[in-house]
Amino acid sequence: MTPKPDIRDLSLDELTRHMISAGEKPYRAVQVFEWIYQKGAWSFEAMRNLPGELRECLKKDFDLKPNTVVRKVVSEDKTTKFLLDLFDHEKVESVLIPTATRTTGCISTQAGCKFGCKFCASGLGGWKRNLTCAEILAQVLHVQEESLNHKRPLSNIVFMGTGEPLDNFDNLFKAIRTINSDKGIGIGARHITISTVGLVPKIKELAKQNLQIELAISLHGYDNESRNLLIPVNRKYPFDDLIAACREYFKATKRQITFEYILIKDVTCTEKAVQSLKKAFKGIICKMNLIPYNPVEEFGHKTPSGKEMTDFRDRLEECGIHATIRTPRGRDVGAACGQLRHASQLLAK
Ligand code: SF4
Structure with a gap:
């Protein structure tokens, strides 16, 4: 049947x-x-x-699959992580992040991830499949339900969970149109962020979508060599091509781009990085989100000290690059950036 x-x-x-x-x-x-x-x-x-x-x-x-929440953990800072069971028993995680000014749902787009970035737990179990539009929306509905239980309507959606959103382009965009529709979930396009590891052709395609969504680039390196160490797909879409695609995107949309940049002691948090980023971002309206490295036991990286991180941010600001250090959320329950895992690892935990 x-x-x-x-x-x-x-x-x-x-x-x-x-x-x-x-x-x-x-x-x-x-x-x-x-x-x-x-x-x-x-x-x-x-x-x-x-x-x-x-x-x-x-x-x-039609079906209206429950995509049941099989585990829900709440962190000390009230970040809530959900583990959902899909129809084929693949499992994905979503996160609800309440702050003073907004309530954000962090949504997965793939079961596992094929890109294997060298700081991220999501790629450790490999890639299983793309999520359907319904499975993406079901996550949003679960986080929305939880946020309404706390009388905090969902205000923002970020596609920064497991998987590379632009590698599941059609299902992602179908879901976004329902999230954005006033007959659907009704979240404004400017409150929806897509984070990509840097799939250059898809960034070009994204520029052609007539939606005011936010684009965040997981940069995590300051030149080709440093990015190669952390982001394997940089060998296919090198640093300079990525920056050129960002320039094109900015020209077409006039939207500011956010660069996500992981702070790893002695690797990405250095003066050499400041100088290289200054050169690369010349003429691009952007901001940098500096993400203190969230420990994943399989990788040997270290988080820089508080002073090293603020010094790095201050140096970027001196060079005209607006940068903020992101407060890690949900670290104690493995819900922070780069800590979401694939099902096989989750169930082993
Ligand atoms: S950072 Fe994104 S693209 Fe890279 S392994 Fe993690 S989920 Fe995949």
């Missing part, structure tokens, strides 16, 4: 077309969207203002 599609794999337009072809009024699609994305319905039975016959038809045609 062919598996039924998950209804969250459909855009509002697609669902509207489905309703029309089934002899229903188009507004029924909007009602279904509101039930799923705004009223927290996890079953067709829960959609009480739909006629029973229509609910039965939807049940026959």
